[in-house]
Amino acid sequence: MRGDRRLFRGLDLSLSPGTYVQLTGPNGSGKTSLLRILCRLLEPAEGEIRWEGANIRSLGEDYFTAVTYLGHRPGVKDELSALENLTIANAVNGVEVDTENASGALQTMGLAGRERLPARFLSEGQRRRVALARLLVSNTRLWLLDEVLTSLDKRAVGLVRSLIEEHLNRGGIAIVATHQELELSAGVTKRLELTT
Amino acid sequence: MRGDRRLFRGLDLSLSPGTYVQLTGPNGSGKTSLLRILCRLLEPAEGEIRWEGANIRSLGEDYFTAVTYLGHRPGVKDELSALENLTIANAVNGVEVDTENASGALQTMGLAGRERLPARFLSEGQRRRVALARLLVSNTRLWLLDEVLTSLDKRAVGLVRSLIEEHLNRGGIAIVATHQELELSAGVTKRLELTT
Amino acid sequence: MKLYKYASPAMFYPVAGKMIPWFAIPAALLFAVGLYVGFFVAPTDFQQGDAYRIMFIHVPAAWMGMFLYVLMAIYAGIGWAFNARLSSMMASAIAVTGAMFTLLSLVTGAFWGKPTWGTWWAWDARMTSTLILLFLYAGFIALQAAIDDPRRADRAGAVLAIVGVINVPIIYFSVQWWNTLHQGATIRLLGKPSIAAPMLTALLIMLAACWLYSVAIVLVRLRCIILEREQNASRLAEVNA
Amino acid sequence: MLRWIVWRDLILAWRRRSDILSTVFFFVIVVSLFPLGIGPETQLLRSIAPGVVWVAALLASMLSLGRLFANDYQDGTLEQLLLTPQPLFLVVLGKVLAHWIIAELPLVLIAPLVGVQFDLSKQTLWVLFVSLLLGTPILSLIGSVGAGLTLGLRGGGVLISILILPLYVPALIFGAGAVEATIIGVTPAPNLYLLGAFAVVSLLFAPWAASAALRISLE
Amino acid sequence: MLRWIVWRDLILAWRRRSDILSTVFFFVIVVSLFPLGIGPETQLLRSIAPGVVWVAALLASMLSLGRLFANDYQDGTLEQLLLTPQPLFLVVLGKVLAHWIIAELPLVLIAPLVGVQFDLSKQTLWVLFVSLLLGTPILSLIGSVGAGLTLGLRGGGVLISILILPLYVPALIFGAGAVEATIIGVTPAPNLYLLGAFAVVSLLFAPWAASAALRISLE
């Protein structure tokens, strides 16, 4: 990603591989909106976003092979088991993951023994873990994570931290909107504070 | 409240005025369920809850004059302004609050100037503040607050803390389910940790 | 209280298992006898020929459909009022059987109507109210299927069944009245011809067979429901342990 | 406090006037689909008019019932209503009353206009109006039970309809029957009396059943 | 990947079989309401049968359309579908196809049975079946646009109906017209051809419009 500007805040930023951006700011300061602009769910009122030099609008659907976005809502279907959720979500994305890999990822996320339980029997925190397991099996380079620590207990927060660290070590970029601090030991950390 | 037991956890507890109970535990450990049992939204599988010596089931609707419950969802109507939300919620409860008091409460919650804005234009944190303003104008003695710090920034967390402190000083009881710590300088703090 | 002990689903499960043959075997025997008497002993009707023999299935099925709805509502109501899980499960088990009998009476009625009235269906009062009864069963079953939590499903079903049972007589009479308002029915049901003795015997035997069959099948279904719920519960408990 | 609940729902409805209009439009559109599907013979249309208008009213009210508790449920207000110091069935009654004013009354008022499309006589239009005035409270009342039972369930829209449409049958028969009677020149009185009696029965049982349903759904 | 989207929706529907049954029952119930409102004369009923069955199909499909994107929207899956590396209209097409299989095909199959209740002849039933087979894809396709536009709006249920029912009118006229023609002994062919043409036009435009609608709703 090379440049981004936002009308009512005047934001200009370029990120190199291995960067972690911590997006903070009081409620309603525009964290979610910024992330949604970055994954083209919203159009910026002005300015443009470039990925590897090209405007993301001109990249079309190809851009999405490089991006994973996790929003406020976990995107986990109640009727499907954790395993089905993971494999089908990836298959729809064009990445077919075999059952073994998928259940490996779920085990890493601390869901061992619950892979085949319909997601409606999982607690809120466990559902978020299913969503996070997608980060383990995907090979995208830009992660956009919105309030990813919501309703996670301490163990899970530690897991997310190490996930992001590995991602940065592989040269990925992660932009995370959060109210809680996340101290990373790898990569370059940038703090971006939005104000109302 | 005098006594409460819960089948799958064996919980027995009696609280005196001025007590603050911090309810913690990993996801899915039953915090929400416990609070909902305490305000009769759920039936306990076994055991009973007493309020001033009487079983809350036998108290009927009168029990609700003593209790305020704030759940996961703020209970704020998008179409109404902050002010209307507050006054109508109270009127339905049988407590008629005049506009002045109500806007005073909203100002205390840091919503000055936004009282007449429909709530759908408020950010998530501001909507929660509207819900919290109910604590200011109500005169109930038992507060049951579920994840009340969700999506609040630091200033708002401080506000909630002082609200609860005042409530305890007036002899109220507060039971708060939360993942974040809330250090109080008033009242008796009890920690209740649920395990899965 | 011995009875109370058996009111627990886990305790009732083996008991139900033992009871099933005691109902299933007589049901099979009575079906065989009833069908034999109905189709070979009973005389041919002078008006309708042999078509009337469908009555031996149609009439018991129609009766069972109506009785079972009331029974279901009673069980559901008891289950709700006294928090008796077994009773609620019984209601769920009855619902499917009742719906099946109602459907059977509709289908046999239609097959009967074709040769006698020359049409599969007419908006006759009894037919229409049977159809609505089927809808009521469908609502009950759909509601329970849509709710994941079995306890909540039981109670929601109970409310619906009770509201339905209050409504059934109103519906029945309104439909009755509706049809006779517009026209003197062009075609009447058989009315009450003096039925030959073998006919009556066959009808009563078939009715008894249907009752026994209902008890047996409801018990089978009840066992499935108990098993399914226990399994779900133990699966969850296992995972949460 | 009942007053405040009704008042609250009326304000909310006023802020979303478009919903009210949508229900009315739905009613008008459904009624107008029939001449399109059936053909333009006046005689035929007149004889089916009572049935069509009444069925359309049933469907319109059923659709709007999906929202009776759903919005309050989603934003957590319904929990708060359950925790008010007053019997739950009063809360339900207040919401049903508001629903009737918001969603059914407009239908009652517009129905005679719609009836004109079917070339009904003045007297028939009048009976149509009265039958709907008596009958629509039944729809709101019985519907509240279905709305309570299906709260928070997926596929609620279709589900609520198969729960309550069969229960609407008597209202439909008496209501449409009254109009039909007028068309063929018989007195509609017995039908209207029966409709009124059914309304009273609903008023006695429905709020109670609906509050039970709400409690169950919110557990 | 289209395959996977269809597959996913079919699994989901299978897990909630009762939704499918509910739609079918809704259809049957609505059809049965009309005789109750109109009266039991066979002759009259036969002449309104095509209109009634088609209108009921319209309403049933409209109700089930509310769920086309709504569930995915609520749990955040729809956002994820928008971010898959493939054209959005393919995603929409997959979901519409699944919707047709789940919600419309059962109606098409049950319709002849319902037609029997109205004492239609064998040939008429056959034409009814074919007209629905040709016409229901139109309902799913056009409906997807409405479903996309009303996503996340309150009162979506009623709103979607006033948006798309008017667009359904051609399908209704040609479809019911074909059956009507058979009843009065004319060939239904022209109506069926027109219905087919309309289906092709919908197939060309609707997925595109629906994806635009989705993008707007998710902003």
Ligand code: HEM
């Ligand atoms: C689908 C169509 C039909 C349905 C839903 C239906 C429904 C019923 C029901 C509910 C009953 C029991 C009602 C009572 O005892 O009051 C019944 C009884 C009976 N039905 Fe039908 N019926 C249908 C068609 C027919 C036809 C076509 C015939 C014969 C021409 C027929 C002959 C009878 C007879 C003889 C009885 C016993 C009457 C009595 O003992 O009171 N039904 N049917």
Ligand SMILES: Nc1ncnc2c1ncn2[C@@H]1O[C@H](COP(=O)(O)OP(=O)(O)OP(=O)(O)O)[C@@H](O)[C@H]1O
């Ligand atoms: N759909 C919308 N319509 C109008 N205003 C909106 C809309 N969505 C967001 N806003 C406004 O844009 C601003 C930024 O919202 P955004 O959701 O990006 O905040 P945030 O920083 O993510 O807040 P939070 O910490 O609550 O998640 C807020 O002031 C909000 O009022």
Ligand SMILES: Nc1ncnc2c1ncn2[C@@H]1O[C@H](COP(=O)(O)OP(=O)(O)OP(=O)(O)O)[C@@H](O)[C@H]1O
């Ligand atoms: N409606 C329900 N049906 C079945 N199980 C449920 C239901 N509600 C809660 N549970 C189960 O009860 C347990 C306790 O849930 P509860 O919501 O009380 O947890 P919590 O401690 O509030 O969690 P969180 O931190 O996510 O808010 C969970 O394991 C959950 O799976």
Ligand SMILES: [Mg+2]
């Ligand atoms: Mg945000």
Ligand SMILES: [Mg+2]
């Ligand atoms: Mg909780």
